[in-house]
Amino acid sequence: MTARLRIAIQKSGRLSTESQQLLKSCGVKFNVNEQRLIAHADNMPIDLLRVRDDDIPGLVMDGVVDLGIVGENVLEEEQLERECLGKTAEVLKLRQLDFGSCRLSLAVPTEFIYGDASSLEGLRIATSYPNLLRRFMQNKGISYQDCQLKGSVEVAPRAGLADGICDLVSTGATLEANGLYETEVIFRSMACVIQSTTAQSDAKQALINKIMSRVNGVIRARESKYILLHAPTETLEQIVALLPGAENPTVLPLNDETNRVAIHAVSTEDLFWDTMEELTALGASSILVMPIEKMMG
Ligand code: ATP
Ligand code: MG
DSSP: OOOOEEEEEESSSTTHHHHHHHHHHTTOOOOOOTTOSEEEOSSSSEEEEEEOGGGHHHHHHTTSSSEEEEEHHHHHHHHHHHHHHTOOOOEEEEEEOSSOOEEEEEEEETTOOOOSGGGGTTOEEEESOHHHHHHHHHHHTOOOEEEEOSSOGGGTTTTTSOSEEEEEESSSHHHHHTTEEEEEEEEEEOEEEEEEOSOOOHHHHHHHHHHHHHHHHHHHHHHOEEEEEEEEGGGHHHHHHHSTTOOSOEEEEOTTOSSEEEEEEEESSOOOHHHHHHHHHTTOEEEEEEEOOOOOO
């Protein structure tokens, strides 16, 4: 019997729903029991380990699990932490995903006058990412004091614990609600899939390759649209040129019509309203933009 492939995903938090959804879209069937650490897939030799996101890079680095889905921010922080401790921190980053977008930024209270990063010289900065913060400040040659907090970093300045913060931001609404403003982006992050460097059996590696090829297909499909429209033959070329990332569209005749054709195209981007309006201005009609569920080859 071959050993089951172990994949670590976030138990509950910003990445958990999308991580589970991605695996389901790849054809992995499982049911999650909130109380359980492990979820067994019914149709493939795969086990999902549901853990705190902070634990995922370490579990992969130590070869406890084969794959992990985690934010690049958490991965990079753990790599720097291990380098500091002189421990091995190797993983293979298989690919970036299309969710979990955020940035690690420096932010200061609204009343703070910020010029550049040197405005922070000697100040206290609260963060859950001490290693990423240290790397940034060392590169700039700025000394500071760090105040390490696992959570509620954004309230530290108001609570008198710090002068500024280094925290994750996506919209900036949390910063604003706490009377802070963003001054410097120090790391941009997305979720990613990482693999352990521990040698895998051929069967396991084949399963990893299969899952990753499906992940590519799911993400390509999510980024693409299927476009159908009717176009006058005289503006055909201009219309095709307007379709974003659509190479070699299919052009089909329309019943009983000689001066109009149907165009079918797969576009690698969404088709925005402005482009649809430009297409209509060129005489295009019956424009349909449809989501694609799966793509391969
Ligand atoms: P856990 O209990 O698993 O440790 P957590 O509280 O550390 O959870 P979440 O807030 O769920 O983590 O965030 C998980 C990841 O989601 C982050 O590490 C980051 O990669 C990503 N993320 C995307 N947008 C944001 C955001 N606005 N704030 C925080 N994290 C974000
Ligand atoms: Mg965490």
